[in-house]
Structure formats: C-alpha cells, structure tokens
Amino acid sequence: MSASQATRQIYTFYLDRHIFGVPVTCVQEILRLQMLTRVPRSASVVAGLVNLRGHIVTALDVRARLHLPPRPEQLCPMNVVVHTSAGPVSLLVDRTGDVLDCDPAQCEPVPDTVDAGLRPLFTGVLKLPDRLVLLVDVERVVTLPERVGAT
Amino acid sequence: MTQEQELVREFLLESYENLERLDQDFLVLEQNPQDRQRLQSIFRTIHTLKGTCGFFGFSRLERLAHAGENLLGRLRDGELDLTPDMAQTLLHMVDRIRRLLAGIERSGTEPDEDVEPIVAELHRWVAGQPCATAREAPAPSTADEHPQSAPASRTVPDVPGTEQQSPPTQEPGDTQALPVLEDKPVAETVPSLADSTLRVDVAVLDKLMNLVGELVLTRNRILQCSNAGLDDTLVAAIQRLDLVTTELQENVMKLRMQPIGNLWNKFPRMVRDRAYACGKKVHLVMEGADTELDKTLIEAVRDPLTHILRNAIDHGIESPADRRQAGKPEEGTIVLRAYHEGGQVTIEVSDDGRGLDWERIRAKALAAGLVTAEQAARMSTRDLSQLVFLPGFSTAQQVTRLSGRGVGMDVVRTCIERIGGLVDIYSESGRGTTLTLKIPLTLAIVPALIVECAGDRYAIPQASLLKLVKLAEGHSDKCLEWVHGAPAFRLHGRLLPVVCLQRLLGLSACADACTARSLVVLHADERSFGLIVDKICDTEDIVVKPLSRHLKGIPIYAGATILGDGTVALILDVMGMAQEVHLAGSEYREETRTHQALAERGHWVTLLVVECGGQRLALPLAQVYRLEEVPASRLERASGSEVLQYRDRIMPLVRLGTLLGVPQTLSQRLPVVVCRQPEGDDFVGLIVDRIVDFVETELHPDLTAGRPSAGALVLAGRVTELLDLGAVCAHAVPRSAAAGKGAL
Numbered sequence: 001m002s003a004s005q006a007t008r009q010i011y012t013f014y015l016d017r018h019i020f021g022v023p024v025t026c027v028q029e030i031l032r033l034q035m036l037t038r039v040p041r042s043a044s045v046v047a048g049l050v051n052l053r054g055h056i057v058t059a060l061d062v063r064a065r066l067h068l069p070p071r072p073e074q075l076c077p078m079n080v081v082v083h084t085s086a087g088p089v090s091l092l093v094d095r096t097g098d099v100l101d102c103d104p105a106q107c108e109p110v111p112d113t114v115d116a117g118l119r120p121l122f123t124g125v126l127k128l129p130d131r132l133v134l135l136v137d138v139e140r141v142v143t144l145p146e147r148v149g150a151t
Numbered sequence: 152m153t154q155e156q157e158l159v160r161e162f163l164l165e166s167y168e169n170l171e172r173l174d175q176d177f178l179v180l181e182q183n184p185q186d187r188q189r190l191q192s193i194f195r196t197i198h199t200l201k202g203t204c205g206f207f208g209f210s211r212l213e214r215l216a217h218a219g220e221n222l223l224g225r226l227r228d229g230e231l232d233l234t235p236d237m238a239q240t241l242l243h244m245v246d247r248i249r250r251l252l253a254g255i256e257r258s259g260t261e262p263d264e265d266v267e268p269i270v271a272e273l274h275r276w277v278a279g280q281p282c283a284t285a286r287e288a289p290a291p292s293t294a295d296e297h298p299q300s301a302p303a304s305r306t307v308p309d310v311p312g313t314e315q316q317s318p319p320t321q322e323p324g325d326t327q328a329l330p331v332l333e334d335k336p337v338a339e340t341v342p343s344l345a346d347s348t349l350r351v352d353v354a355v356l357d358k359l360m361n362l363v364g365e366l367v368l369t370r371n372r373i374l375q376c377s378n379a380g381l382d383d384t385l386v387a388a389i390q391r392l393d394l395v396t397t398e399l400q401e402n403v404m405k406l407r408m409q410p411i412g413n414l415w416n417k418f419p420r421m422v423r424d425r426a427y428a429c430g431k432k433v434h435l436v437m438e439g440a441d442t443e444l445d446k447t448l449i450e451a452v453r454d455p456l457t458h459i460l461r462n463a464i465d466h467g468i469e470s471p472a473d474r475r476q477a478g479k480p481e482e483g484t485i486v487l488r489a490y491h492e493g494g495q496v497t498i499e500v501s502d503d504g505r506g507l508d509w510e511r512i513r514a515k516a517l518a519a520g521l522v523t524a525e526q527a528a529r530m531s532t533r534d535l536s537q538l539v540f541l542p543g544f545s546t547a548q549q550v551t552r553l554s555g556r557g558v559g560m561d562v563v564r565t566c567i568e569r570i571g572g573l574v575d576i577y578s579e580s581g582r583g584t585t586l587t588l589k590i591p592l593t594l595a596i597v598p599a600l601i602v603e604c605a606g607d608r609y610a611i612p613q614a615s616l617l618k619l620v621k622l623a624e625g626h627s628d629k630c631l632e633w634v635h636g637a638p639a640f641r642l643h644g645r646l647l648p649v650v651c652l653q654r655l656l657g658l659s660a661c662a663d664a665c666t667a668r669s670l671v672v673l674h675a676d677e678r679s680f681g682l683i684v685d686k687i688c689d690t691e692d693i694v695v696k697p698l699s700r701h702l703k704g705i706p707i708y709a710g711a712t713i714l715g716d717g718t719v720a721l722i723l724d725v726m727g728m729a730q731e732v733h734l735a736g737s738e739y740r741e742e743t744r745t746h747q748a749l750a751e752r753g754h755w756v757t758l759l760v761v762e763c764g765g766q767r768l769a770l771p772l773a774q775v776y777r778l779e780e781v782p783a784s785r786l787e788r789a790s791g792s793e794v795l796q797y798r799d800r801i802m803p804l805v806r807l808g809t810l811l812g813v814p815q816t817l818s819q820r821l822p823v824v825v826c827r828q829p830e831g832d833d834f835v836g837l838i839v840d841r842i843v844d845f846v847e848t849e850l851h852p853d854l855t856a857g858r859p860s861a862g863a864l865v866l867a868g869r870v871t872e873l874l875d876l877g878a879v880c881a882h883a884v885p886r887s888a889a890a891g892k893g894a895l
Contacts, residue, residue, distance in 0.1 A: 037711075039708075040658055041657045044703055048719075049719040054713065055361075056711045056719055058701050060701070066466070086699060144701055147361055
C-alpha cells in the first residue's frame with residue numbers, strides 16, 4: 001500500500017505524544033469496547049480478543065507494535081477496527097483524531113532517521129502546518145514481526 | 152428414494168443449471184461468434200451431459216448431446232463458423248434437451264420423444280451442408296447418411312411450452328410433428344426440481360449460523376433478565392422468543408446437514424476399480440446412507456474413509472484363491488455402516504478379510520524400537536491393534552503388506568481426532584477387521600466445560616473430558632502428590648500425570664501453589680492427564696470460532712468462543728496441551744525412551760534387584776524378559792563361552808560375577824535373568840547368585856561406577872549398582888554372538 005498520488009482522506013489517531021494516520025477507506029468502525037480477553041502466550045503485540053457483535057476480533061496493541069512506551073493504566077483505549085487481508089483487526093489507540101484531507105504534495109517519504117526496523121510500517125509523512133502525521137501501512141502493522149521478516 | 156433416483160435427481164438439478172447458462176452463452180456467442188472461451192464452456196457442458204446420460208442409459212438424450220457435441224467441437228476448433236442459423240439449431244437442441252429432462256423428472260424414464268430430426272440437422276451442419284437452414288423445414292433426406300434417423304416425413308419437432316422459443320421456427324409442419332407428450336398442465340401443477348431447490352453458498356450458511364449463535368446468546372441474556380420481575384406480557388413475549396429461537400437454531404443446523412450417502416456414492420465405483428486392479432472380488436454393502444451429519448464433517452471424513460476402504464481392499468481382502476482356501480466365499484465383503492449413537496455419528500468399515508497379523512505387528516514394533524521385548528510379549532491383541540495408529544508404523548511396507556493395515560493409519564487418526572472424533576480398530580485374525588470412527592454431529596456447536604484460571608475463563612470441549620475432581624488440602628486420597636517436583640494424582644489406584652493450566656498458559660510457575668483447586672481429567676491420544684484449574688464454572692454449548700493468524704501456532708488453543716454473557720473465551724486444545732507436556736507420544740515409546748535415558752535423568756521405575764558376589768545389582772524390570780532357575784548341568788559351551796538352550800535358541804550366558812570381578816557362589820541351581828539384548832531381539836542370560844526383590848524407585852544414579860554399570864543408588868539401605876544391559880552385552884556377548892544367532 002504505497003502513498004497514493006491522489007488526494008485522499010486520512011483518519012488520524014494518537015499514541016503517546018505522536019499522531020498517526022491511516023486511509024479512511026480501511027477503517028471499518030471505531031468503538032470503545034470494555035471487555036478484552038487476554039491471550040496468554042501470544043505475542044506481546046496481541047492485546048487480546050474482543051467481541052465485535054458476534055465476531056471475535058484480535059486486538060493489537062499498536063503502542064507495542066511501534067515500540068512506544070506502554071499505555072498508562074488509567075487510559076482506556078479506543079478500538080479502531082480496520083479491514084485487512086486477514087479479516088477485521090482491532091487496533092488499540094489512545095484516542096482518535098480528525099479525518100484529514102491528504103494532499104500528496106504535502107507528503108514526504110519517511111526520514112531515514114526513523115528506526116530502520118519500523119520504517120517499513122510507514123508509507124510517508126504528512127506535513128501539517130503545526131505538526132507531522134506518520135502515515136501507517138495497515139497491512140504491515142497488523143502483520144507481526146516474524147512474518148514481516150519472512151516476507 | 153433409492154440411490155438411483157437420488158443420482159438422477161442430482162443429474163437433473165445440475166443439468167437444469169447448466170442449461171440455464173447455456174441459453175445465455177449462446178446468445179452472447181451469436182453477438183460474438185469468435186468467443187472461443189465461451190464455445191469451450193458450452194462444449195464442456197454438453198459433453199458432461201452426454202457422459203452422464205450414457206451412464207444412466209438415456210439413449211435419446213445421449214444421441215442428441217453427442218450430435219451437438221460434434222458440431223460444437225468443430226466450432227470450437229475453428230473448423231466451422233457459427234452462423235445465426237446454426238445457433239438456431241443448437242438452441243433447438245438445448246430446448247429439446249430441456250424437454251427430455253422434464254420428461255425424465257416426471258416419469259423417471261426417458262420420454263418417447265423423437266430427437267432424430269434435430270440430430271440429423273446437427274449432423275448436416277457438421278458435414279458442412281449449410282443448405283438446410285433451420286428457418287425452413289429441414290430436408291428429410293438424411294436417412295441414408297444416418298440409418299437410425301427419423302422417418303423422412305418428420306420435420307423438426309418444435310417446443311411449444313418453452314418461452315425460449317423464437318418466432319422463425321414456427322414452420323407449418325410444426326403441429327403435426329409434435330410428439331407425444333403434452334406436458335404443459337403437468338408442468339404447471341408440479342413445480343420443476345429446479346424451482347424447488349436452491350444452491351446456497353456455504354459462506355452464507357456459516358454467516359446465518361453465526362447470527363443464530365448470536366441470537367441464542369442474546370436470548371440467554373434476556374432470559375436471565377426476565378427473572379428479575381417483569382410484567383407478564385413481557386415475560387410471555389420472552390418465552391415466545393425463547394421458543395422461536397430454539398426452533399430457528401435447530402432448523403439452521405439442519406441446513407448444514409447432509410446424508411453421508413452423498414459421500415458414499417463415490418465409493419462403489421472406487422471399490423470396484425480398486426478391487427479389479429488388485430485382482431480381487433469385493434462386494435460393498437452400505438447401510439445407513441441416510442445418516443445425516445454436518446457438511447464440513449462429511450468433507451473431513453472423506454479422505455480417511457477413502458483411505459480405510461483402499462486399505463481394506465489392498466490388504467484386508469484376500470485374493471479369490473486364498474479365500475477359497477480359507478473356506479470363505481471368493482467375493483469379499485466390505486460393509487460401510489453409519490448410524491447415530493449418543494449425539495455422535497458412528498461409521499464402521501468392516502471387511503471379512505484376513506485381519507491383522509499379530510505376530511508381524513509384534514515383530515515390527517520390536518524392530519522399530521517401539522516396545523521392549525518384554526512388553527511385546529505381554530501385549531494383548533487389543534494393545535497390538537493400537538500400534539497400527541502409530542506414525543512409525545506407516546512406513547512399514549513389509550508388515551503392512553502382510554498384516555493388512557498400517558499405511559497412513561496415523562494420518563487417519565489425526566484427521567479424525569482433529570474434528571473431535573475417535574478411531575478404533577478391532578480385528579480377528581483370519582476373520583476380518585472393523586474400523587470404527589466416532590465423530591460429532593456438528594463442529595459448529597460443541598458442548599464445553601467452562602473453567603476459570605487466573606481470573607479468565609476457558610472452554611474445554613467435553614468430548615475429551617473424563618472426570619472432574621475437587622482437590623482437597625492436606626493428606627488424603629483427594630490431594631496432589633509430588634513425583635520429583637511434578638504433580639501427580641492417584642486416580643483409581645493409578646498415577647495420573649497432572650499439569651497446571653496456569654503454568655501451561657505461562658502465567659506463573661505455579662509450583663506448590665496448586666492446593667485445594669479443581670482437577671479436570673482429560674483424555675487425549677489414548678492417554679489421560681489431569682489439568683489443574685482454579686474453578687470449574689459451568690457447562691455451555693459453545694460456537695467454535697477460529698483464531699486469527701496472529702494467534703496461530705499457539706498449540707494449546709483450538710479456537711475462541713463467545714460465552715453467554717458476551718465475553719470472549721479461549722477454547723483449549725486438549726491434544727495440543729497433552730503434546731505440550733510430552734504426554735501424547737505413545738506410551739510404549741515413552742517408556743523405551745525413558746529407559747534409554749535412565750542414566751541421565753531421574754525417573755520412577757520398577758527395578759529388579761539381584762545379588763552377585765555380595766554386591767547388589769539392579770536393572771529395570773522393563774528390560775527383563777523372564778526369570779528362570781536352571782540346573783547347572785544344562786549349561787553347555789560354545790565358542791569358549793557358556794550357553795544355554797532356551798526357547799529353541801542358543802542363548803549366551805553371562806556370569807555377572809566374572810564381569811564385575813567378584814567371586815560368585817557355586818550352586819546346582821542357577822538363577823538366570825533372561826533379558827532381550829538391546830541390539831536385535833536375541834536373548835542373553837545373566838547368571839546371578841540370588842534374586843532379591845522388585846523395588847519401585849525414583850532413579851537418581853551417580854555416574855561414578857564402572858562400565859557395566861550405569862550408576863549406583865541406594866536401595867533398601869544398601870548401595871545398589873544399576874546394570875547397563877547394553878554395556879553388559881557388549882562386554883560379554885560378541886564372542887558368542889555367532890553361536891547365539893544360529894537356530895537349533
């Protein structure tokens with residue numbers, strides 16, 4: 001999923017002090033789910049399983065995936081359910097932001113200074129007047145590290 | 152409905168569907184006559200139809216389809232170009248086929264319709280005679296070319312009842328040529344097969360299943376709430392909802408059910424071909440073909456059943472000559488039987504062949520190192536028959552050819568256990584073999600036990616549940632005991648290995664904390680084990696849902712489910728857990744391996760303690776074949792060493808005293824410990840002074856002693872050396888090996 005050249009809409013969310021964006025088209029729904037069933041022995045990125053109206057969806061801790069510090073206890077995460085090739089996956093984010101219009105002219109490749117291990121997870125940087133939004137490659141984020149290495 | 156009728160029904164359904172497409176295909180083709188792909192597809196449809204008609208003996212239909220196929224073949228190969236007139240003839244053919252099918256559907260036999268004019272017309276097109284067009288009454292002069300064709304006076308019979316009829320074909324000859332059947336009224340009263348059934352995507356059914364599952368859960372929640380004093384009308388409505396939901400659930404389940412006969416239909420032919428190839432005569436009997444089970448399960452048993460049948464023909468049933476000799480009818484019989492029993496479907500495959508060859512299996516098991524000699528000798532036929540399910544047995548070509556079973560039986564077992572079923576084998580030498588598969592009715596909804604561990608709930612499928620035990624604290628027969636740091640439980644006097652679920656889940660190193668909790672006794676792969684959980688909650692019917700790819704590869708989970716209160720619970724995989732704790736490997740292999748690894752790690756074993764020159768020696772009982780007392784006079788010498796005639800063989804003898812360099816007492820009657828040599832299956836006799844006792848102990852040998860010894864330990868207050876049988880044989884036997892090998 002490369003940064004498309006046409007103008008598109010970006011859904012933004014916050015993690016720690018950063019702001020990230022994914023294409024609106026891949027977001028199925030955003031909701032706050034209280035019940036999360038942990039899965040012992042799973043990868044640390046797997047936060048647990050949620051019941052999405054009868055579908056069992058795996059929730060991923062995006063903070064862990066992006067090597068950010070763990071979420072503070074009192075912070076109740078939002079579930080951003082995204083479409084992926086493996087069906088719906090819930091991304092746990094700190095809070096949701098706005099939907100932005102993303103002009104390709106405002107986008108730039110990810111700087112080389114970003115952690116090389118994480119760089120493939122991003123498709124580019126959107127430059128806003130006041131801050132930068134990292135554009136996330138959803139397919140890659142929901143693919144856990146071993147698999148990324150394998151491909 | 153007989154099997155034949157069922158097959159015809161399927162044929163009709165399929166043909167109707169194909170014809171539907173054919174109409175459209177022809178219309179598109181007329182627009183674009185060069186569309187080779189579409190031609191190919193039409194050709195294939197007609198070709199299939201022709202083949203199936205031949206199978207049922209619908210000769211007219213076959214003849215018609217055959218003529219059409221010829222023309223279509225030429226078109227496909229580009230030898231002819233499709234003209235609108237030609238298309239007209241082909242459409243006529245399709246209409247006529249449809250009418251014939253309708254006749255078959257009504258009466259079960261081919262209607263007495265004349266197809267020859269169309270056949271002739273098709274032939275003319277093939278022969279490249281475009282003169283006769285469909286627009287006009289076709290020339291009747293084809294009788295010489297095709298002797299079987301219709302009387303010359305006939306014209307193209309038309310199809311009055313079908314909407315596809317296009318105007319140009321309304322020739323004057325039409326009505327008089329109309330054949331016998333006036334089918335319109337019948338067709339109106341009896342809906343065609345094509346209208347009464349519907350093909351539905353399985354994915355849609357699955358979705359429906361899911362939704363019904365959700366509805367059931369919601370119903371459960373509402374029922375819980377309704378206990379809290381609501382007004383009567385609401386309670387009545389809730390009860391109604393309850394009823395309707397239950398009924399809906401049952402009906403949706405039924406949608407997925409199919410008679411197992413659908414799968415079996417393919418077997419008679421396979422059996423016939425296979426038997427023919429093997430030069431055998433086999434009669435296949437099928438009972439209970441209407442037994443219904445979930446479609447996914449039917450798919451899942453397809454390969455195992457095929458495999459079992461193939462095995463039965465290849466190895467089970469003897470050649471006609473052998474059967475005659477054995478006093479059996481030349482034709483072997485294989486019985487496929489299916490029936491419902493206790494919420495499960497049982498499928499039996501019995502043959503009246505030669506059965507399993509116990510001695511061969513025993514020998515093979517020994518050679519493969521799966522059992523020790525002593526175990527092999529002790530094994531019952533029932534134990535032996537279980538060996539064919541071991542993976543090691545599958546490659547044993549020699550044994551399988553003779554014994555009749557074994558190729559891939561482990562795969563069969565894995566397939567069946569994967570769907571929560573069981574396989575068993577029963578065989579009588581010379582009389583035949585019966586394989587029994589017990590499989591659940593459906594995979595979609597499974598009765599499960601809900602347990603709690605470390606604050607979370609987990610579901611355990613009840614199929615593998617044996618027993619629940621409430622553990623007590625302190626010392627009683629209801630508490631855990633410890634074997635070298637591993638928990639165990641006495642169940643019916645036998646030690647049951649125990650695992651802590653919390654530990655399996657990697658949540659804590661539970662250690663001694665496992666007190667006063669509950670024990671779930673589970674059964675997997677022929678072995679049992681206990682699982683310690685915090686609490687046993689309830690039983691519940693759960694809908695099994697697969698785990699996402701992020702969680703694949705964790706062997707202890709079989710899936711996930713949504714519990715009555717809406718929370719997600721993981722379903723534990725009993726097989727996976729058993730394998731985790733190294734239990735699922737065969738008992739026999741487990742034991743042999745343990746004995747081999749005896750010196751390295753401590754283990755609970757029974758030892759035979761003997762005395763020799765004042766020294767105490769011990770060896771694992773599992774290595775001992777028999778204890779004998781032999782008069783000294785019976786000892787003989789061969790190649791300079793002592794031997795004994797034993798069971799028609801020459802058994803080398805080892806005086807342990809000599810080996811250990813200690814004086815041995817001389818007596819007239821010598822106690823001899825007969826063991827199987829670790830290499831090969833020859834015996835070796837160890838001459839000792841005295842048999843002392845059997846001691847059950849946990850081995851913790853210090854690896855200090857000399858070579859014939861695997862270590863020393865303290866038994867009954869005395870230092871006892873553990874004999875390494877392999878080393879003893881290596882020291883003592885080579886010289887006499889040549890003598891030992893020769894049979895008497």
